[in-house]
Amino acid sequence: MVSVFSHSRRVPYPTPSRRSFVVLSALAGAALPVLAGCDLPVVSKGKGGSASSSRSSTTAGGSASSGSSAKAGSTDWQKLDAHIMGHKVSVEVSPVIRQDEKTSIIALRLTRAKDDASIDAVVANSYNGNDNKLSISNYLGVPSIFRPGTGASLVKLLDLGSGRVWSAINGSGLFLDLAPGEKISSFLSFGKVDSDTVTVMVPMAGFVTVSVLEADAAKKADVNLSIAQTSLDQSSHAAPELAAPVTIDRYTRALDDSTSTQAGGKDITVTLASDVTFAPDSADLASGAEAQIQTVANQLKQHPDGGTLTIVGHTDDVQDDAYNQTLSDKRANAVKTRLEQLTSLDKWKTSVSGKGESQPKVKGTTDQARAANRRVEITLTPTGGTARKGASATPNNAGGATLPDPQGPVAKGSEGVTLTSKGTDTSGEVIITLDHVTRTGEYLLGTITCTVKDGSTGAPLHALLEDPQTLLANQRGEDGGALPTFNASDGLTLIAGGERIFAADYRDADTEQHLPLTELNVSDHLKAGIASVCVVWPDPGGDTVILDHPEGKYSPKGTAFRLTDIPVKNS
Numbered sequence: 001m002v003s004v005f006s007h008s009r010r011v012p013y014p015t016p017s018r019r020s021f022v023v024l025s026a027l028a029g030a031a032l033p034v035l036a037g038c039d040l041p042v043v044s045k046g047k048g049g050s051a052s053s054s055r056s057s058t059t060a061g062g063s064a065s066s067g068s069s070a071k072a073g074s075t076d077w078q079k080l081d082a083h084i085m086g087h088k089v090s091v092e093v094s095p096v097i098r099q100d101e102k103t104s105i106i107a108l109r110l111t112r113a114k115d116d117a118s119i120d121a122v123v124a125n126s127y128n129g130n131d132n133k134l135s136i137s138n139y140l141g142v143p144s145i146f147r148p149g150t151g152a153s154l155v156k157l158l159d160l161g162s163g164r165v166w167s168a169i170n171g172s173g174l175f176l177d178l179a180p181g182e183k184i185s186s187f188l189s190f191g192k193v194d195s196d197t198v199t200v201m202v203p204m205a206g207f208v209t210v211s212v213l214e215a216d217a218a219k220k221a222d223v224n225l226s227i228a229q230t231s232l233d234q235s236s237h238a239a240p241e242l243a244a245p246v247t248i249d250r251y252t253r254a255l256d257d258s259t260s261t262q263a264g265g266k267d268i269t270v271t272l273a274s275d276v277t278f279a280p281d282s283a284d285l286a287s288g289a290e291a292q293i294q295t296v297a298n299q300l301k302q303h304p305d306g307g308t309l310t311i312v313g314h315t316d317d318v319q320d321d322a323y324n325q326t327l328s329d330k331r332a333n334a335v336k337t338r339l340e341q342l343t344s345l346d347k348w349k350t351s352v353s354g355k356g357e358s359q360p361k362v363k364g365t366t367d368q369a370r371a372a373n374r375r376v377e378i379t380l381t382p383t384g385g386t387a388r389k390g391a392s393a394t395p396n397n398a399g400g401a402t403l404p405d406p407q408g409p410v411a412k413g414s415e416g417v418t419l420t421s422k423g424t425d426t427s428g429e430v431i432i433t434l435d436h437v438t439r440t441g442e443y444l445l446g447t448i449t450c451t452v453k454d455g456s457t458g459a460p461l462h463a464l465l466e467d468p469q470t471l472l473a474n475q476r477g478e479d480g481g482a483l484p485t486f487n488a489s490d491g492l493t494l495i496a497g498g499e500r501i502f503a504a505d506y507r508d509a510d511t512e513q514h515l516p517l518t519e520l521n522v523s524d525h526l527k528a529g530i531a532s533v534c535v536v537w538p539d540p541g542g543d544t545v546i547l548d549h550p551e552g553k554y555s556p557k558g559t560a561f562r563l564t565d566i567p568v569k570n571s
Contacts, residue, residue, distance in 0.1 A: 069209035069571070070095065072196035075221040077109075082205035086122035086452065086529025087134050088113035089178065091205045095221045096157065096193050096212040102243065103169075104193040104212070105228050106200070107185060108152050110136060114181035117529060124426050124458030124525040133177040136184075139521055140203050141171070142237075150237050151176055151186040156517065157245075158199040158207075158536070160441035163265060163387070164245040165506050165517070166190045166198075170238040172231035187228040191243030199440065203519055204532050207438075207445050209571075241509040248443070248506050249514060250538040251476055252499040255404055259292050261299070261499075262476070263538075267381050270296050274315075274331065274374035281319075283330035285338060291498075293335060296378050297342040303382035306347025310379040311336050313354040314361070316370035321356060328354030335376050348380075387442060403495065407551050408560030416449075417561045421459040423525050428456020430464060434547055434563050439539060440571040443504060448492065448533040448547075458525035463559050465489035465522050465533060468552025475502045478513040487523040489533045490516045491555075495548045496540035504536045543568055 070076045080091045094107040118132050140152035151171025158165050172187040199209050218225050232238075247265035254260070258276040262269045276288040285293075300309075313328035313335075332352045339345065362369040380386075409417040416433030430452055437446040452459050467475050467490045474485050494501040503516040517536035524531075537545075547563040 070197065070211045072211050073213070074211045075213065075217060076211075077222070078200075078208035078210055080202060080205040080208060082202070083449070083530035083532045084134075084136065084139055084204040085524050085531050086117070086526045087119075088116045089134070089136065089205070091202050093200050093202065093208050093210055094223050095210045095217075096190070096198060097218045097221065097223050097225065098192065098212065098214050099189075099225055099229070100215070102192055104166075104190045105218075105223065105225060105232075106155075106157075106188050106190070106210075107223050107228065108155070108188070108202075109183060109185050110152075110176070110178060111183040112178040112180055116180045122527060122529045124423070124527055131179075133179050135175055135177050137173070137175045137177075139519075141175070142168070150174065150235060151188065152202075153188060154203050154520065155188055156201040157190055157193060158201055158248070158517075159195045159245070160199055160248075160443050162195070163248045163442065165248050165508075166193060166245045167242045167508050167510065169240055169242050170232050170235050172228070172235060174235070187231050189228075189232050189238075191245065193245075199445070201517065201534055201536070203521075203534065206447050206532065206534060239510060244509075246506050246508045248504050248517070248536075250504060251502045251514070252538070253502075254292075254295070255495070255498055255500055258288060259295050261295070263386050265386060267379055268299055268386050269377055269379045270299060272296075272335065272376040272378070273371070274313075274376060275371055277335070277376060278331055281327070283327065283334045285334055289335075289338070293338050294342060296335075296339060299380060300339075300343050300345070300348065303380065303384065303386075304347070305383045307349070307380060307382040307384075309345065309348040309350040310377075310381075311339075311350070311352045312377045312379075314359060314373060314375050314377065315354075315357050316373045317357040317360070317365065318370065321358075324356035325354055328356045330354075331376055335378065339378075402498075403546070406548075406560070406562045408549075408558065408562065410562045410564060413547065413563040413566035417563065419464060419558065419561060421461070421464060423458055423460045426456075426458025426460075426525050426527075428459025428525075428527065429453040430459050430461065432464065432561060432563070434566050436567045436569050437537070437545060438569050438571050442539050444494075444537045444539050444545065444568065445571075446535050446537065446547075446566075448489075448535065450531045450533060452526040452528055452530075454528050456527050458527050460525045461522045461531060462487040462489075463556060464549065464561070465491055465519075466555075467491040468550060468555030468559065470554065474505070474513050475516065476505075476514055485516065485520070487521060488516060489519040489522050489535065491549050491552075492518065492533070492535055493548050493550075494537050494540060495546045496542065499540070500548070501537055501540055504538055 077092045077094050082089045082091050090111045092109040097105045099105050140154050142150050142153040151173040153168040153171035156165050168188045170189045176184055178184055193212050197209055197211050199207055201207055250263040252261045258273050260271045272292045279286055311332045313332035315324040315328050332354050336352050360373040362372040411417045413434040416431045418431050421430050430450055433449045434446055437444040450461055503518045505514040505516045507514045519533050545566045549561050551560040
């Protein structure tokens with residue numbers, strides 16, 4: 001077993017943008033209490049309450065099923081038996097109802113198990129006020145100082161066929177809370193959903209697929225639109241700018257950090273580190289350049305219809321402008337020449353240029369900043385979009401790199417690893433497992449299980465799950481106001497084809513940085529129970545995957561682990 005030492009990161013809040021996210025977990029990490037739930041009239045509650053005013057049945061069109069999928073046109077609700085930070089909560093998810101041409105509505109019913117353990121028995125320093133009510137919006141609500149609570153508004157709608165995500169405009173209720181055996185309902189509003197079905201990502205619960213219905217089917221689906229709208233109107237934290245769906249993006253890095261790849265709905269950008277590609281002050285390709293440029297060639301081969309290809313060289317600021325401009329031009333052309341030798345560019349409209357030192361990636365004159373600025377960026381805009389041909393069938397073996405040595409315990413995903421996690425005054429043993437992932441479109445959906453053994457005094461989970469290489473930034477290194485990833489589970493990466501594959505992410509109107517499609521609040525220190533962690537990854541192909549959580553500059557020793565032989569199941 002591995003010991004994990006506390007790494008409290010107490011930092012001042014940055015000056016927020018208009019809607020900068022600030023995770024509630026940051027408050028907890030700074031030893032500040034998170035607001036407890038409170039009873040609100042906009043939330044339907046009771047021992048047998050329903051999202052509709054007229055019925056208490058689970059569904060109108062059939063019984064709910066655990067973690068299952070509904071076909072287009074179905075009125076069935078779907079059910080998840082969730083483990084939300086050590087507590088047993090069932091989540092029932094309604095179909096999406098297109099209320100009108102601009103708005104869609106979805107309902108959630110949350111029921112805390114009658115035999116659920118008390119909050120004090122599960123969470124160290126719980127701030128529950130001795131009322132044993134689970135403040136569920138701490139996990140399912142939007143973590144923003146501008147939109148506190150808002151019900152279960154962190155729920156996402158995913159169209160994984162087209163690679164889009166909808167964020168909730170609003171949610172009924174503020175801080176939802178649940179006593180044992182209690183049921184609560186909450187409505188969420190989204191912009192117009194134009195798909196026949198969507199995958200619903202419920203934080204710490206899992207994924208279900210529901211149908212998308214017109215307003216005239218709402219009654220049959222047991223969703224009362226009148227009650228829904230009245231409840232939503234009472235919230236003062238609506239964000240109408242979130243109505244439009246945004247593209248799900250992909251970010252990967254070579255295991256040796258020689259390349260990184262960013263992919264959205266239109267473009268793919270591969271960044272080559274010039275310190276690997278070229279000798280100092282030279283445009284001659286170094287030995288390490290071959291694997292780098294092969295990565296680009298493999299990307300091009302996945303888009304046989306061609307498109308637009310842009311190759312741009314960049315330098316640091318050490319030499320004068322004229323020198324740097326010439327060097328950046330030569331380096332960009334050297335990459336193009338070798339790329340033409342590796343694959344045909346006949347169907348690609350190609351442009352090559354140098355920008356010298358005029359467009360630094362990182363501001364500053366440190367050695368690290370200058371190294372990041374010495375680069376060649378290759379951007380592909382495929383005619384047929386960025387979806388890879390046959391991506392789910394074959395793995396991407398870009399670079400041909402071998403699997404790096406593990407930095408911590410290794411086990412099969414179904415067997416799991418055990419680590420000892422220590423806080424300042426607490427500790428506990430945590431078993432981490434991942435039985436399988438599910439292939440849907442070009443993505444893999446996984447629900448990791450973190451089981452805290454009885455007898456623990458409080459095991460912090462965030463150190464075992466978060467990105468160990470960044471502080472107040474996301475995996476891409478986008479700085480500034482990145483507190484939404486402060487205690488997120490964004491360090492759970494896949495390894496395939498010589499690349500480290502990060503959780504799929506997105507950028508919507510509420511943020512200035514990409515946010516990962518994974519849990520944003522894993523700050524609690526658990527004394528017992530199970531926590532489920534939902535992650536969406538880009539699909540590297542293949543029949544199995546490897547989950548890796550490495551150590552990094554901001555992680556304590558003993559946080560690394562690896563899960564192998566995780567089967568990929570088709571949805």
